[in-house]
Amino acid sequence: MALPQLIAEDIREFDRVLGDLVSRSEASAALIIDKAGFLIAQTGDFSEFDSTTLAALAAGTYAATQGMASVISEPNFTCVYQQGENLSLLVRNVDLETLMVVVFKAHVSVGAVKYFSNTCVPQLALQFQAASQRNPNGKLDLAMMNMEDSSGFFRKVADES
Amino acid sequence: MAIINQATKELQVKIVYYGPALGGKTTNLVQVHEHVQTAEGHKGKLVSLATSSDRTLFFDFLPIEAMAIKGFKTKFQLYTVPGQVIYNTTRQLVLRGVDGIVFVADSQYEKMEENVKSFQNLEENLKTLDLDLSEIPFVLQYNKRDLPSAAPVEYMEFLLNNRDVQVPSFGATAHKCQGVFETLNMITRMLLHKFINESNRVKQLV
Numbered sequence: 117m118a119l120p121q122l123i124a125e126d127i128r129e130f131d132r133v134l135g136d137l138v139s140r141s142e143a144s145a146a147l148i149i150d151k152a153g154f155l156i157a158q159t160g161d162f163s164e165f166d167s168t169t170l171a172a173l174a175a176g177t178y179a180a181t182q183g184m185a186s187v188i189s190e191p192n193f194t195c196v197y198q199q200g201e202n203l204s205l206l207v208r209n210v211d212l213e214t215l216m217v218v219v220f221k222a223h224v225s226v227g228a229v230k231y232f233s234n235t236c237v238p239q240l241a242l243q244f245q246a247a248s249q250r251n252p253n254g255k256l257d258l259a260m261m262n263m264e265d266s267s268g269f270f271r272k273v274a275d276e277s
Numbered sequence: 278m279a280i281i282n283q284a285t286k287e288l289q290v291k292i293v294y295y296g297p298a299l300g301g302k303t304t305n306l307v308q309v310h311e312h313v314q315t316a317e318g319h320k321g322k323l324v325s326l327a328t329s330s331d332r333t334l335f336f337d338f339l340p341i342e343a344m345a346i347k348g349f350k351t352k353f354q355l356y357t358v359p360g361q362v363i364y365n366t367t368r369q370l371v372l373r374g375v376d377g378i379v380f381v382a383d384s385q386y387e388k389m390e391e392n393v394k395s396f397q398n399l400e401e402n403l404k405t406l407d408l409d410l411s412e413i414p415f416v417l418q419y420n421k422r423d424l425p426s427a428a429p430v431e432y433m434e435f436l437l438n439n440r441d442v443q444v445p446s447f448g449a450t451a452h453k454c455q456g457v458f459e460t461l462n463m464i465t466r467m468l469l470h471k472f473i474n475e476s477n478r479v480k481q482l483v
Binding site: 119124127150168172180268272273 | 284289326366462
């Protein structure tokens with residue numbers, strides 16, 4: 117129940133699948149996120165919004181809908197759709213750990229986005245599965261990390277400390 | 278569980294501020310957001326999903342990047358949970374994928390029962406996620422030390438930090454930004470040490 121370690125090959129495949137989805141469905145942007153709210157990969161135009169925050173909020177929204185599903189004894193809601201005046205948003209389940217978020221112009225049909233995402237979600241899930249099987253025990257490799265000053269990861273601005 | 282992206286040399290970590298209602302969890306994040314020194318563009322927006330009276334409804338969220346780690350881009354996601362008892366399901370949702378916990382206790386004598394109940398609630402909620410507090414880095418913060426009714430630190434230690442392995446604890450006056458960065462830096466240090474130890478263990482196994 118944890119995300120596998122991702123390598124360049126995985127990210128390339130995610131980018132390819134998301135890019136394909138964005139161009140076919142005429143969506144503005146697409147993201148892969150973890151259900152804890154982490155951003156994994158993104159494609160498209162992010163000049164108008166902050167993808168890190170969007171990832172956290174989308175994961176929260178999806179989790180809340182799962183809570184509602186449980187309250188009404190529905191086994192699963194696999195997607196969340198929000199229609200807006202200018203932009204709309206679709207969050208879809210990929211696998212146990214991950215979600216896909218698609219942002220698209222309001223005039224783009226949600227049916228088209230759902231249709232094209234139907235083929236890309238299994239491809240993403242397959243890539244995550246491949247990553248898990250690549251090295252099921254090796255989830256961490258922080259050899260590059262060098263904590264040069266472990267006393268000050270975060271510092272107050274100078275004139276206030 | 279943290280995300281490690283070897284392709285982009287990026288580590289993403291989730292820290293949750295937990296504790297009783299009105300204890301100062303959101304104030305911690307507000308102070309970090311206002312006073313943290315970061316490189317250009319490394320501090321995200323503080324998002325608060327709160328009621329009209331500024332009580333946390335779902336969570337507060339602050340993405341931020343640490344300064345002092347070479348080799349990996351280390352992104353921290355700071356969350357708070359709603360402290361009020363009725364929002365327990367929401368707290369469980371926010372705890373999903375947590376890597377480190379800051380328990381913000383209210384130092385006032387009259388809040389001790391709430392502190393203890395909130396702590397028990399944290400342990401119960403972690404169990405529902407198959408997590409155990411003894412395996413997750415966590416620190417205690419005794420907030421509101423400036424109030425006249427603040428209980429002695431020793432008493433709070435006895436109530437909340439009375440176990441085989443004691444965790445680091447900090448007195449704080451969050452609204453004056455006292456103790457806020459000390460707490461955050463300690464949980465960060467504990468988290469990164471845990472990751473590095475795990476990383477070394479995995480290497481030995483391979």
